[in-house]
Amino acid sequence: MQADRWEQGSDFHLPAIWHEAHADLLRAPATPPWRSRxxxxxxxxxxxxxxxxxxxxxxxxxxxxxxxxxxxxxxxxxxxxxxxxxxxxxxxxxxxxxxxxxxxxxxxxxxxxxxxxxxxxxxxxxxxxxxxxxxxxxxxxxxxxxxxxxxxxxxxxxxxxxxxxxxxxxxxSPGGHALPAAPVSSPQRDAGSQRRLAAMLLKAMYLDGAVVEKAVFRQLYLEAEQALDEAGTSAMTAWAQALNRVMPVASMRPWRRRNWDRLAAAVESMAGAADTPAVRVLRPDDAQACPLGCQLVFDTPSLRDAIRERLNRERIYTAVLWPLDTPVLPGVPARHRRLGKTMLSIHCDNRYGEADMERVADALGNALAEEARAPLAQDPPAMASLALK
Ligand SMILES: Cc1ncc(COP(=O)(O)O)c(C=O)c1O
CATH class of the missing domain: 3.40.640.10 (Type I PLP-dependent aspartate aminotransferase-like (Major domain))
Structure with missing residues (x-):
């Protein structure tokens, strides 16, 4: 990534993992849990x-x-x-x-x-x-x-x-049940995947310093996502399957865990400091688990939103998984609706190395300290920009 294009999070770009520099990654195959069936x-x-x-x-x-x-x-x-x-x-x-x-x-x-x-x-x-x-x-x-x-x-x-x-x-089916009929691809899903692939390629070029408009690939990501919304049972595309076969999963997973360990340790040391507001990390059950990202839980929804906005300004694009303000079904307890408003996910995948995670930890520490001094919630225009991310 070119230094002036540094950012962290948001959608995956197309990584150059087939490059010789990543030969070690590629040498580590993984057996998927589904094996061949x-x-x-x-x-x-x-x-x-x-x-x-x-x-x-x-x-x-x-x-x-x-x-x-x-x-x-x-x-x-x-x-x-x-x-x-x-x-x-x-x-x-x-x-x-x-x-x-x-x-x-x-x-x-x-x-x-x-x-x-x-x-x-x-x-x-x-x-x-x-x-x-x-x-x-x-x-x-x-x-x-x-x-x-x-x-x-x-x-x-x-x-x-x-x-x-x-x-x-x-x-x-680990239970050995018969699978449904084999899926076939649909033109609508294929077109969506092509859009996402184009978006991933353009984002990779952007991160490398090419003169590519961010708005162009962001629009393509959106359109690709919309193409998946309508109910269907389409097959994975041939090009995604080909890419999947060269994914160095066996090394990506421990990489993600290492990044998670670094960030979680940094957050836990911050959370203990007297001058910062409270935030905690959701911890995995054991050392073999590999969290998707670092799930932070803040004391209040407004603190979560303010930290998200501050990280956004540092080009650290976090995720909210998941908004539960208007659940589709009745029966979602109030504490889970609240958790949806106080949790923030920070990406830890193998797009990022030690220096990136340190930069994220520093930005988070600064955001928490700033927020303790002068809360953003008093600044409505800044908060309004959150809706755009
Ligand atoms: C836990 C979980 N299950 C299933 C899905 C659905 O995946 P997809 O978007 O590929 O349909 C998601 C997507 O966010 C998810 O987070």
């Missing part, structure tokens, strides 16, 4: 759509339980499958799901999530598991030990969240 879709939502239709037709599924803390875009797309939906309480602030066995009935399926890659396993009582079919969402760490050892009926992972791919989502 899986279908590859254009997105995680497409994989879910195919699975739910298949389950309703062939396995008597009538009702799907989804966790209260979850991506509402995914919930909206699950609604479109026609299955009845119910919410159970689970989220990244909890060690295990809360689900009342008495509320279960025949035809129920449970969707469990490895929130932000923080969990080592699913703590579900065996009595409960025997009464349900189980789907696990491994999007946030598809190569986790949990995913590798899963005994779930089904697993789904969107690949686009951890890997720089223009499309991709996997469906596999």
């Amino acid at each position: 899986a279908h590859a879709y254009a997105s995680g939502r497409d994989a879910f759509h195919a699975l739910i239709g298949h389950g309703m037709q062939t396995r008597g599924w009538r009702r799907l339980w989804v966790p209260s803390y979850y991506c509402q875009r995914v919930v909206a797309s699950l609604v479109q499958t026609g299955i009845s939906l119910a919410v159970y309480t689970d989220g990244p602030d909890m060690a295990a799901p809360e689900l009342d066995e008495d509320s279960l009935r025949e035809g129920d399926v449970l969707l469990a999530v490895n929130f932000f890659g923080l969990r080592a396993a699913l703590a579900l009582p065996p009595s409960l598991q025997s009464r349900l079919e189980l789907i696990e969402d491994h999007t946030h760490d598809p190569w986790s030990p949990w995913a590798a050892a899963s005994t779930a009926d089904w697993c789904v992972a969107s690949l686009r969240k951890t890997l720089p791919l223009p499309d991709g989502g996997m469906l596999w």
Whole structure:
């Protein structure tokens, strides 16, 4: 990355990982948890759509339980499958799901999530598991030990969240069930993926110093995302599959964990300082877990928004996962709505090295100290710019 183009976060660019300088990365292959029996879709939502239709037709599924803390875009797309939906309480602030066995009935399926890659396993009582079919969402760490050892009926992972791919989502069955019919590609999804690939290439050129307008690739990212919103069951594109085959996953994962360790340690030392406002890090269950990013939880929504704005000004583009102000389904507890307003995700993937993470930690420390001195909340025009990110 050219120094004057330094930024951190936001969408993946197309990395030059095939370059000789990265030969070590490429020499480390990884066995995916799905091995060879899986279908590859254009997105995680497409994989879910195919699975739910298949389950309703062939396995008597009538009702799907989804966790209260979850991506509402995914919930909206699950609604479109026609299955009845119910919410159970689970989220990244909890060690295990809360689900009342008495509320279960025949035809129920449970969707469990490895929130932000923080969990080592699913703590579900065996009595409960025997009464349900189980789907696990491994999007946030598809190569986790949990995913590798899963005994779930089904697993789904969107690949686009951890890997720089223009499309991709996997469906596999650790339980050995028959998969749905093989997906075929759709012109609409393919066009969306082409847009994202163009955006990723232009962003890579921009970061290298080329005279490329940021607005051009940002618009392409947006259009690519819109092309995935309509319900469908399209196949992963041939070009995303080809890129996926050269992804050095085995080294990307520990890299992300190292970056996470660095940032988490820095934040924890800041949070203990008397002159900064409170912030805490959501910690993974164990050292084998690999969090998607550094999930920070601030004392108040206004502090979270102000820190996000300050980091934005330093070209550190964080993510809010997920806004829960207007949940698609009833039953989301107030504490999870609040968590959606106080949490901020900082990217830790292998686009960034030690110096980048130090720069992020410094910017965060400065933002917290500044905020303690002169809160941004008193500055409405600055806050208004948040809506644009
Ligand atoms: C945990 C989780 N599952 C599934 C998805 C859906 O993935 P996709 O956007 O590829 O449909 C997302 C997307 O944000 C996600 O965060």
